[in-house]
Amino acid sequence: MRMLFVINLMTRNQFLKILLASITSTIGERRIFPDSSKTNKEVIVIVIGAGIAGLAVARKLTTKGFQVTILEARNRIGGRIWTNKSLASSVEMGAEIIHGTKGNPITKLSDQFKLQTTKVNLENNEIFDSKGNLLSKEDHSKIEILYKKFLDKLYDLKQKVSPKDSIEYALNIFFSELNINELDKIKLEWMVRSEFEVGYGANLKNLSLKYFDENQSFVGDDILFPSGLSEVTSILARDLNIKLQNVVTKIEYDKKIKVYTSKGEFTSDFAILTLPIGILKKNKIQFSPDLPSNKQNSILNLGMGTINKIFLKFPKRFWNSGQSRFSMVTESNDQICEFNNLNPEENSTILTAFISGEKAISIEHKNKKEITKDCMEIIKKIYGNKTPNPIEIISTKWTSDPFSFGSNSYLAVNSEINDYKILSESVNDLLFFAGEATNFEYPATVHGAYLSGEREADKIIRLTGA
Numbered sequence: 186m187r188m189l190f191v192i193n194l195m196t197r198n199q200f201l202k203i204l205l206a207s208i209t210s211t212i213g214e215r216r217i218f219p220d221s222s223k224t225n226k227e228v229i230v231i232v233i234g235a236g237i238a239g240l241a242v243a244r245k246l247t248t249k250g251f252q253v254t255i256l257e258a259r260n261r262i263g264g265r266i267w268t269n270k271s272l273a274s275s276v277e278m279g280a281e282i283i284h285g286t287k288g289n290p291i292t293k294l295s296d297q298f299k300l301q302t303t304k305v306n307l308e309n310n311e312i313f314d315s316k317g318n319l320l321s322k323e324d325h326s327k328i329e330i331l332y333k334k335f336l337d338k339l340y341d342l343k344q345k346v347s348p349k350d351s352i353e354y355a356l357n358i359f360f361s362e363l364n365i366n367e368l369d370k371i372k373l374e375w376m377v378r379s380e381f382e383v384g385y386g387a388n389l390k391n392l393s394l395k396y397f398d399e400n401q402s403f404v405g406d407d408i409l410f411p412s413g414l415s416e417v418t419s420i421l422a423r424d425l426n427i428k429l430q431n432v433v434t435k436i437e438y439d440k441k442i443k444v445y446t447s448k449g450e451f452t453s454d455f456a457i458l459t460l461p462i463g464i465l466k467k468n469k470i471q472f473s474p475d476l477p478s479n480k481q482n483s484i485l486n487l488g489m490g491t492i493n494k495i496f497l498k499f500p501k502r503f504w505n506s507g508q509s510r511f512s513m514v515t516e517s518n519d520q521i522c523e524f525n526n527l528n529p530e531e532n533s534t535i536l537t538a539f540i541s542g543e544k545a546i547s548i549e550h551k552n553k554k555e556i557t558k559d560c561m562e563i564i565k566k567i568y569g570n571k572t573p574n575p576i577e578i579i580s581t582k583w584t585s586d587p588f589s590f591g592s593n594s595y596l597a598v599n600s601e602i603n604d605y606k607i608l609s610e611s612v613n614d615l616l617f618f619a620g621e622a623t624n625f626e627y628p629a630t631v632h633g634a635y636l637s638g639e640r641e642a643d644k645i646i647r648l649t650g651a
């Protein structure tokens with residue numbers, strides 16, 4: 186995801202905060218595992234979910250000798266990492282780009298397993314006006330200057346506002362203070378929406394102004410995996426005990442753990458939940474006893490966004506080679522206006538449209554013909570009426586997905602800064618929580634999910650004295 190506004194360099198304060206948090210969490214953890222005579226082999230751990238967080242935790246604990254079983258609802262592993270090869274070349278239905286190679290655990294995995302990666306250049310973008318004419322250099326830089334001013338305004342307002350205020354509120358204030366013509370307003374609003382909404386999977390009115398830039402990022406190139414990101418999850422899953430098509434419905438965690446699934450019951454010493462926050466928000470799993478109230482509040486507060494993708498396979502290429510993206514400034518926020526040429530294959534004939542928030546949810550109810558019409562309306566304005574229609578089309582439906590209910594977490598209006606941290610806290614040293622929505626530093630990313638899995642494995646290792 187294009188997390189454009191993540192802070193690349195950790196400030197001194199942030200560093201101290203993280204250091205302090207890691208010290209207190211180590212001191213705070215007692216070795217209370219009830220049966221200290223047990224060897225790791227006798228300690229049974231259930232991991233719920235075989236996405237990258239679940240695979241990371243299971244792998245680490247299995248390597249340490251614990252008896253680990255992963256219970257996964259779907260008939261595949263990977264969760265929101267899902268490479269689809271039905272268009273002859275790979276397309277990523279979920280995560281695609283690994284942001285920042287330096288220090289990124291996914292880069293380390295790709296080096297370790299000698300996986301092929303390619304650099305992505307998302308900057309190579311052509312922007313067209315609503316009539317299909319390429320924006321002039323002057324227009325382009327005018328909008329960029331306005332956009333930078335808007336960012337300054339955001340940082341200024343963020344110090345003063347309450348958690349209920351949104352990015353849309355900031356945009357309205359910005360417009361009320363600035364004397365710009367209607368056309369420039371439309372272009373600027375389009376650019377803000379395009380950067381923030383596609384970045385976070387939610388509309389401006391839902392994105393927290395106070396906490397819009399709290400996450401961290403790795404520096405270095407953005408990369409993708411030409412053979413598919415699922416290569417990474419397949420390697421991580423090797424030799425793990427994974428039970429597919431086991432939909433978890435209830436978890437009892439009194440002294441021991443009892444997990445109820447669509448296929449039976451499982452008992453264990455520990456359970457690690459790596460569920461998307463969409464599942465927790467919809468109360469798809471019953472907990473006995475109930476989860477602590479602060480955790481329930483954080484589940485309500487955090488947002489679950491939607492990013493959907495539409496893959497259009499054309500009979501031939503009509504866009505400029507070497508161009509990674511083209512988009513059209515649209516007046517209405519309902520239109521599909523951004524098309525990416527991310528496929529690293531030379532002469533690939535696939536374009537990917539990214540859509541987010543309410544627009545993304547609404548296309549889940551449209552059929553292929555309607556979606557094609559929406560896309561081609563824009564594409565033909567740019568490339569002319571003779572542009573061929575796609576020969577195949579695939580679109581994702583992350584909000585209707587019963588094992589995700591959305592694409593990624595985000596800090597929504599009314600969220601509190603601690604919500605991600607509260608979600609990551611273990612309960613009674615029996616229930617543990619991993620997954621992208623438990624990683625305050627790197628939420629909504631593949632690396633964030635992976636690191637959260639390793640973090641929870643370490644907690645159990647410390648707890649058992651292993």
Ligand SMILES: Cc1cc2nc3c(=O)[nH]c(=O)nc-3n(C[C@H](O)[C@H](O)[C@H](O)COP(=O)(O)OP(=O)(O)OC[C@H]3O[C@@H](n4cnc5c(N)ncnc54)[C@H](O)[C@@H]3O)c2cc1C
Binds near residue numbers: 263282433434
């Ligand atoms: C369209 C899209 C684009 C994205 N783009 C990027 C990107 O470019 N770069 C990036 O870094 N990140 C991106 N992300 C985010 C990234 O995919 C996620 O942050 C990451 O994959 C989450 O991993 P996870 O293990 O936390 O959750 P998941 O992968 O969702 O794993 C959770 C698992 O739990 C299972 N489950 C759910 N309910 C139950 C149940 N009741 N019982 C048992 N199992 C259950 C699910 O089936 C799933 O397998 C994108 C996501 C989407 C959807």
